[in-house]
Amino acid sequence: MRKAWSMRHGNELPPGQRRVEGFPRFGTHLSRPAPPVPVDPAIEVRGAVTKEFELPLTSLSSLPRKEITADFHCVAGWTATGLRWEGVSFATFYRAVLEPALPGGTSITHVTCRGLDGWKATATIEDLLAEDVLIAQNLNGRPLDSDHGAPVRLVSPSQYGYINVKHLSGIELLTSAPANTEGPLLRSHPRGRVWAEERHGLLPGRVVRPFYRALIRPIRFLSARGARDRQPERPRSSN
Template identity: 60%
Template sequence: MTLPPGQRAVEGFPRFGTHLHHPPPAVPADHALEFGGALTEGFRLSLAELAALPHRELRADFHCVAGWSATDLRWEGVPFGDLYRTRIEPLLAPGAVISHVIFEGLDHFQSIVALEDALNADVLLADRLDGRPLDSDHGDPVRLVSPGQYGFMNTKHLARIEFRTTEPPNPDRWSPIAGHARARVWSEERHRYLPGRAVRPVYRWLIAPIRTLSARGSRTGGR
């Protein structure tokens, strides 16, 4: 098994996220994905409508920016590129050129993804993992799965997807652990300003305490 630079395989699939010791957000009974931004009109997709769209299965590893990798996960979901071409492109104003996509979760976490990265063939709006619906620890009811990018780009508990013609400002750009704008794992783009190799020791030191705190907020006990 070949992993990207600086990554180490772990057993299972730990719960990580912005919640830390807080439980995952509750999912409204009438939850639907909202689509907006630089479109002629926004729209919503209910979970039933999303489930009815063509799905594909994807076997892929999940790489955390801290340096661990959960290997050989089996995701199922709607290819984002297919959804973009069939539902988003017809709603673009003439001459509008989308450059970035904002993925926002029910916990208000956002990832800002360059459109060219979002359109990679292995990017999914996933609703199943290893043959089961997503649990609350791993992003139910639907999450972004972008295997070529570090985990902080893979927004969980998706609530809204917004399309922009320019790169939006990143509120965390001056954080000491500011994530890279592209976060491509094979280029080791971990930090916005520092080389990936330079921040490896710091990020690895954070794995154990973050994993402990995240487990306290788990509703399912993880995989």
């Protein structure tokens, strides 16, 4: 069963955002091709669980499907509008797969998501259980390609792109907020909510807008080079 859902504020964009055409490539691998997809992709679950385990992505097919239409907001200031994502609600995934793996009485406060590209982001359980958060497999009616997070990715439209981990391969359940190891200059906000303009962990969003926007042009250059150099995708061995 597939449930459709739409999250829009009319034609309004969050503070400091500008609409762009298409959906730009972004990520830690900008200047090189995205990481290859394993032969048997899985999500490793660790942290406060009774026993760590790996969940094959094929298991997602047994969970209810959900489709949302939402905008995607990069912390640098651009917004891609009207994207149609399809996958499994994170709340459904949490209650069906993650919650049963917890010892009795365990209270989860944060979740760290990790991608095949090495990127990781931590979000509060409150934010991830929102109605519009997905583990997405499809974008605009087609399976995710490597530029946008194949084989699956986290999609949280109410938060900036750095929370929306691509190539999702690991989930860690936490009972408290992890220590912040980022430096003060590029310290990301721990929640990154777009309508509150939570761009930076220490400074108001409007203060850092010019700095982030200055990064858009070099990021576009690196993204184009990485996409151009992309080789035909071949599943990699899981060994």
